[in-house]
Amino acid sequence: xxxxxxxxxxxxxxxxxxxxxxxxxxxxxxxxxxxxxxxxxxxxxxxxxxxxxxxxxxxxxxxxxxxxxxxxxxxxxxxxxxxxxxxxxxxxxxxxxxxxxxxxxxxxxxxxxxxxxxxxxxxxxxxxxxxxxxxxxxxxxxxxxxxxxxxxxxxxxxxxxxxxxxxxxxxxxxxxxxxxxxxxxxxxxxxxxxxxxxxxxxxxxxxxxxxxxxxxxxxxxxxxxxxxxxxxxxxxxxxxxxxxxxxxxxxxxxxxxxxxxxxxxxxxxxxxxxxxxxxxxxxxxxxxxxxxxxxxxxxxxxxxxxxxxxxxxxxxxxxxxxxxxxxxxxxxxxxxxxxxxxxxxxxxxxxxxxxxxxxxxxxxxxxxxxxxxxxxxxxxxxxxxxxxxxxxxxx
Amino acid sequence: xxxxxxxxxxxxxxxxxxxxxxxxxxxxxxxxxxxxxxxxxxxxxxxxxxxxxxxxxxxxxxxxxxxxxxxxxxxxxxxxxxxxxxxxxxxxxxxxxxxxxxxxxxxxxxxxxxxxxxxxxxxxxxxxxxxxxxxxxxxxxxxxxxxxxxxxxxxxxxxxxxxxxxxxxxxxxxxxxxxxxxxxxxxxxxxxxxxxxxxxxxxxxxxxxxxxxxxxxxxxxxxxxxxxxxxxxxxxxxxxxxxxxxxxxxxxxxxxxxxxxxxxxxxxxxxxxxxxxxxxxxxxxxxxxxxxxxxxxxx
Numbered sequence: 201x202x203x204x205x206x207x208x209x210x211x212x213x214x215x216x217x218x219x220x221x222x223x224x225x226x227x228x229x230x231x232x233x234x235x236x237x238x239x240x241x242x243x244x245x246x247x248x249x250x251x252x253x254x255x256x257x258x259x260x261x262x263x264x265x266x267x268x269x270x271x272x273x274x275x276x277x278x279x280x281x282x283x284x285x286x287x288x289x290x291x292x293x294x295x296x297x298x299x300x301x302x303x304x305x306x307x308x309x310x311x312x313x314x315x316x317x318x319x320x321x322x323x324x325x326x327x328x329x330x331x332x333x334x335x336x337x338x339x340x341x342x343x344x345x346x347x348x349x350x351x352x353x354x355x356x357x358x359x360x361x362x363x364x365x366x367x368x369x370x371x372x373x374x375x376x377x378x379x380x381x382x383x384x385x386x387x388x389x390x391x392x393x394x395x396x397x398x399x400x401x402x403x404x405x406x407x408x409x410x411x412x413x414x415x416x417x418x419x420x421x422x423x424x425x426x427x428x429x430x431x432x433x434x435x436x437x438x439x440x441x442x443x444x445x446x447x448x449x450x451x452x453x454x455x456x457x458x459x460x461x462x463x464x465x466x467x468x469x470x471x472x473x474x475x476x477x478x479x480x481x482x483x484x485x486x487x488x489x490x491x492x493x494x495x496x497x498x499x500x501x502x503x504x505x506x507x508x509x510x511x512x513x514x515x516x517x518x519x520x521x522x523x524x525x526x527x528x529x530x531x532x533x534x535x536x537x538x539x540x541x542x543x544x545x546x547x548x549x550x551x552x553x554x555x556x557x558x559x560x561x562x563x564x565x566x567x568x569x570x571x572x573x574x575x576x577x578x579x580x581x582x583x584x585x586x587x588x589x590x591x592x593x594x595x
Numbered sequence: 596x597x598x599x600x601x602x603x604x605x606x607x608x609x610x611x612x613x614x615x616x617x618x619x620x621x622x623x624x625x626x627x628x629x630x631x632x633x634x635x636x637x638x639x640x641x642x643x644x645x646x647x648x649x650x651x652x653x654x655x656x657x658x659x660x661x662x663x664x665x666x667x668x669x670x671x672x673x674x675x676x677x678x679x680x681x682x683x684x685x686x687x688x689x690x691x692x693x694x695x696x697x698x699x700x701x702x703x704x705x706x707x708x709x710x711x712x713x714x715x716x717x718x719x720x721x722x723x724x725x726x727x728x729x730x731x732x733x734x735x736x737x738x739x740x741x742x743x744x745x746x747x748x749x750x751x752x753x754x755x756x757x758x759x760x761x762x763x764x765x766x767x768x769x770x771x772x773x774x775x776x777x778x779x780x781x782x783x784x785x786x787x788x789x790x791x792x793x794x795x796x797x798x799x800x801x802x803x804x805x806x807x808x809x810x811x812x813x814x815x816x817x818x819x820x821x822x823x824x825x826x827x828x829x830x831x832x833x834x835x836x837x838x839x840x841x842x843x844x845x846x847x848x849x850x851x852x853x854x855x856x857x858x859x860x861x862x863x864x865x866x867x868x869x870x871x872x873x874x875x876x877x878x879x880x881x882x883x884x885x886x887x888x889x890x891x892x893x894x
Binding site: 423457477 | 597598601602605606608609717718719720722725729731733736738740813814815820854855856858859861863864
């Protein structure tokens with residue numbers, strides 16, 4: 201009996217081995233992207249998002265925005281003569297290495313024609329080289345780090361970039377809040393935070409303000425009292441927290457607990473569900489953002505009401521950008537007339553679509569130049585609201 | 596000067612957290628000579644138990660000190676049970692094998708709890724409900740929250756409580772006897788299985804209390820929260836002299852203060868590395884720890 205099992209197992213291993221070899225050779229034959237584009241059937245679109253982990257709020261909002269837009273496009277008759285968009289979604293657990301393997305899987309196994317994602321720049325930067333290598337267009341809704349689209353000519357984005365965002369934040373602080381002495385807390389592990397910090401420091405100094413040496417922390421830190429105490433001793437009149445929402449909520453709270461009452465400013469990375477854990481401490485904080493749900497324009501209000509109807513909550517800027525990303529992709533597919541990677545890339549490079557987050561006109565660097573809004577963060581009854589303050593245009 | 600004193604307060608409240616967890620390491624080591632690496636993860640389970648209990652009672656909307664105490668006791672009871680279960684299922688079967696076997700088992704249990712936690716609770720950090728209204732007391736230019744004060748007070752009380760149990764009670768005597776020589780203690784009629792289970796129950800309950808209180812002060816909890824905190828508490832226990840109760844307290848405070856002062860310099864991102872450098876240094880220079888001696892009186 202045991203002898204039989206032994207042989208049975210050996211045979212099983214041999215079979216698995218043979219299957220693996222076969223799969224590997226088939227994979228080599230079917231070079232994704234370069235193969236002839238399918239002309240019938242559903243169009244497969246890959247989505248990689250942080251549906252769990254530190255950035256789960258980003259992933260959730262992003263996916264919802266993408267789903268809403270896809271549903272609307274499909275109901276309206278799809279693209280390329282009635283073909284439906286079909287989403288294939290991978291969770292990268294908020295980890296860069298998972299992001300890169302998720303995109304590899306989407307491209308090599310699922311044979312998607314384009315990839316949407318990510319929100320956090322670090323994860324997009326980890327996955328973009330994969331898309332570039334396989335020549336599959338990648339469109340990121342919300343990664344603002346400058347380097348993202350520099351990875352290659354298949355990588356596009358539909359949001360502003362951090363050099364601009366930093367300028368906006370610095371200008372608002374200097375001109376509107378009239379503060380002169382700034383402290384900066386940055387997340388050393390996130391390309392986004394590092395890039396945004398550089399931009400804020402550069403522009404605030406250029407305006408004539410003084411910036412204290414930036415203080416670093418790491419994603420996942422929960423105790424900022426020591427660094428905040430140190431910052432407090434230097435007596436700044438504004439604090440920039442350039443990281444993501446999880447840590448921002450804690451930083452704001454602990455700063456207020458230490459008696460630091462100065463305005464605290466952050467970027468679009470603050471837009472996440474967990475920011476509400478900052479509670480009352482969120483008073484006197486401001487962020488730069490991509491879009492404001494208060495905007496009375498019918499395009500925005502239509503989006504807000506259909507999002508609310510489908511998901512029973514208010515859309516945030518990540519959801520809005522992700523919604524727009526599908527619209528831009530669908531438009532590019534339509535104009536390319538095919539799902540072939542190179543043709544879709546060329547169409548994306550000339551995209552010019554009126555989106556919820558503004559006019560999405562692709563420039564030479566595969567970025568979109570859009571105005572930014574400054575919002576005041578308010579907290580009441582357990583909910584955070586971003587109240588529109590001003591719009592700052594690119595120049 | 597204000598800044599120095601404020602950092603002292605920050606450091607002591609962080610150190611008290613490490614001390615509370617280090618006490619659990621030290622207790623188990625004292626009796627079994629086992630580094631219970633799963634201890635930090637029991638601390639995590641304690642925070643999650645508190646999270647679910649507090650949310651079931653809707654304490655976020657109606658903060659109440661009495662209910663907060665009830666939640667803490669509930670979490671302690673749950674984790675005491677978990678601790679006993681871990682001992683019974685994982686450690687007892689390998690008790691008569693080499694100490695290395697037990698150590699590897701402990702790492703296995705730790706990984707099981709961390710990644711099992713990710714499956715059950717999800718990897719997304721959660722925010723712990725505010726069972727007690729956060730209040731900040733200002734003394735001159737110094738700020739301390741009621742939650743930090745609570746942690747410090749509880750850590751000190753627990754330390755004296757443990758000293759009392761170990762040195763003044765019957766079960767404490769049995770623990771010391773078991774620690775001194777397990778087979779002989781058994782021959783003398785001591786129910787060593789019970790003593791060991793009791794040790795795990797108390798240690799795990801302490802970890803749970805620590806988990807709930809830390810989550811109150813720093814309300815972000817996730818399944819991997821026990822990993823780094825647990826390791827640093829372990830360093831604290833070794834630094835103070837593992838097996839020695841006041842030593843665990845002292846070690847915790849030293850690690851907490853060091854980390855705080857380092858965070859305040861330009862080298863803030865090296866603070867984890869420094870904690871482990873201390874571990875290496877202490878093992879090289881004085882393996883018995885600060886309060887330990889060559890013939891340490893073990894718990």
